[in-house]
Amino acid sequence: DGGITQSPKYLFRKEGQNVTLSCEQNLNHDAMYWYRQDPGQGLRLIYYSQIVNDFQKGDIAEGYSVSREKKESFPLTVTSAQKNPTAFYLCASSFPGRQETQYFGPGTRLLVL
């Protein structure tokens, strides 16, 4: 899992609650990404950030928000507007550039109570 940490490992959300997933990297990577993994659907991109203080929506951004105030950190908030949040969430990072490899954290499993 390299130098990317995600916390917590498991997270429980009550209906109507916002929850925040942490992602930290010490690889000095500029780019960071959030993916959602559901069985049989592979990975889907939620948000990505190429540099500090800038981020872009991915393919399934509705119901999620992010911030990128520091190069090392890219937290994801799952808001109450996300009606089906149960999934495995993966954070990744890379250097910019087409040839660069993306490295992943260990993931956070979000469950709804």
Place this chain on the structure above:
Amino acid sequence: AQSVAQPEDQVNVAEGNPLTVKCTYSVSGNPYLFWYVQYPNRGLQFLLKYITGDNLVKGSYGFEAEFNKSQTSFHLKKPSALVSDSALYFCAVRSLLFSGTYKYIFGTGTRLKVLA
């Protein structure tokens, strides 16, 4: 539209036999292709990538992949499977976004089961 397809949801192979996990792609321009492996409740681990050069790419844990431009394929292979190779395997292609940045497009994954 750029895409990656993994046509098999699951591949079963006996320990010691060669294994192949298939991947085909559709991209504009030169493809940059990757293979990752995921063990249960873990993040994805990088196995290998094709950027340019030799069509046969060697990676971690004895895996290799063959890039075939005419068939738009990038199949993952290993000469002799181990029970510990049992996992979920993802093929991915690096895609250029309109904004000038890049993202990965992942296949839906292939579950490999190596039987003792």
